[in-house]
Amino acid sequence: MTDKPATPRRRGAARTEELLQVTLDLAVEVGYAGLSIEAVARRAGVGKHTIYRRWSSMAELLLDALSRAWTSDLDYRDTGDVRADLREQFLRSAPALSSPPIGPVYRAVIAEAQSDAALRATLHERFLVTVEQRTLERITLAQSTGELVDGVDLEFAAEVLCGTLYYRALLTDRPIDEAAVDGLLEMFMAAYGAAG
Amino acid sequence: MTDKPATPRRRGAARTEELLQVTLDLAVEVGYAGLSIEAVARRAGVGKHTIYRRWSSMAELLLDALSRAWTSDLDYRDTGDVRADLREQFLRSAPALSSPPIGPVYRAVIAEAQSDAALRATLHERFLVTVEQRTLERITLAQSTGELVDGVDLEFAAEVLCGTLYYRALLTDRPIDEAAVDGLLEMFMAAYGAAG
Numbered sequence: 001m002t003d004k005p006a007t008p009r010r011r012g013a014a015r016t017e018e019l020l021q022v023t024l025d026l027a028v029e030v031g032y033a034g035l036s037i038e039a040v041a042r043r044a045g046v047g048k049h050t051i052y053r054r055w056s057s058m059a060e061l062l063l064d065a066l067s068r069a070w071t072s073d074l075d076y077r078d079t080g081d082v083r084a085d086l087r088e089q090f091l092r093s094a095p096a097l098s099s100p101p102i103g104p105v106y107r108a109v110i111a112e113a114q115s116d117a118a119l120r121a122t123l124h125e126r127f128l129v130t131v132e133q134r135t136l137e138r139i140t141l142a143q144s145t146g147e148l149v150d151g152v153d154l155e156f157a158a159e160v161l162c163g164t165l166y167y168r169a170l171l172t173d174r175p176i177d178e179a180a181v182d183g184l185l186e187m188f189m190a191a192y193g194a195a196g
Numbered sequence: 197m198t199d200k201p202a203t204p205r206r207r208g209a210a211r212t213e214e215l216l217q218v219t220l221d222l223a224v225e226v227g228y229a230g231l232s233i234e235a236v237a238r239r240a241g242v243g244k245h246t247i248y249r250r251w252s253s254m255a256e257l258l259l260d261a262l263s264r265a266w267t268s269d270l271d272y273r274d275t276g277d278v279r280a281d282l283r284e285q286f287l288r289s290a291p292a293l294s295s296p297p298i299g300p301v302y303r304a305v306i307a308e309a310q311s312d313a314a315l316r317a318t319l320h321e322r323f324l325v326t327v328e329q330r331t332l333e334r335i336t337l338a339q340s341t342g343e344l345v346d347g348v349d350l351e352f353a354a355e356v357l358c359g360t361l362y363y364r365a366l367l368t369d370r371p372i373d374e375a376a377v378d379g380l381l382e383m384f385m386a387a388y389g390a391a392g
Contacts, residue, residue, distance in 0.1 A: 167359030183352035
């Protein structure tokens with residue numbers, strides 16, 4: 001009994017992982033414009049239905065592949081100093097936006113999303129919400145430990161933190177450097193840091 | 197002498213205005229991908245050198261055309277209440293990002309800029325800097341009248357205000373509505389509003 005095949009469920013999870021990796025590899029090779037469900041299926045040696053059972057569109061599949069690749073960059077530390085932890089994560093994760101494999105593919109998705117409202121919604125739901133959510137969790141923790149004041153809308157603050165950095169990365173030629181991150185955090189802490 | 201032709205300088209300014217209008221009209225008709233210096237020259241009935249004397253690339257010309265069309269939307273009032281004036285301008289100008297003629301053309305430029313670092317720099321220099329600059333002027337005025345605290349980096353605050361709204365417009369399917377603008381301004385005033 002020890003060498004029985006993996007259960008369908010385990011095979012399913014491994015297959016999902018494999019498809020995400022194939023998608024990212026292919027995206028890096030051929031770019032967003034060259035991607036298709038068919039090309040991913042061919043490369044992975046599966047039928048298209050195997051993919052469509054998991055994702056309803058190429059965009060969803062690619063955004064999940066990007067999320068998976070970027071997951072570790074999005075983790076915040078908890079050292080008890082929210083300003084330092086935000087600073088460390090912003091400076092660590094920002095280069096991914098401009099470096100391979102994620103950077104160029106991600107920019108291509110964002111470009112495509114400008115003329116495709118459905119893709120824009122998917123981009124937000126499958127990827128950016130995760131970015132904002134992890135930030136919100138870290139600052140909510142800081143609120144619970146008294147580093148930030150009570151009774152303020154931290155959900156919007158998380159959007160301001162993420163949104164400002166995205167704006168700089170995508171629409172300007174300014175770097176996300178220490179000065180930028182410190183400027184942003186100075187405003188955030190001035191707004192919501194607990195006095196004293 | 198009253199019917200002498202306009203001076204070369206006046207003709208130059210009028211010609212510049214005309215070329216900007218032709219560019220915007222053409223962009224709305226054929227989209228960013230269909231634009232070229234040659235097409236603008238043909239439509240305007242001028243030689244290409246007439247355009248190249250003023251702009252070094254199609255991107256510069258289009259961004260100036262967008263700037264000109266959007267100028268009035270970018271004006272801030274000065275009622276003596278900086279929060280109210282920012283709120284009014286944000287809610288008034290935001291729809292331009294999603295409505296013709298500016299919206300679709302502008303989104304196409306942003307899309308193209310994702311794979312073109314030079315265009316991204318031009319986009320920032322010729323357009324977004326103006327947006328940030330006008331915001332900076334309005335909040336600097338508020339600092340001088342005592343509505344905002346002294347000794348803080350308002351240049352970065354202007355980027356946060358503009359950047360958050362751009363992020364929402366370009367990368368999410370959330371609207372720039374009263375709740376969003378109020379959330380942003382609450383954080384801004386909590387950070388830099390003069391107490392009491």
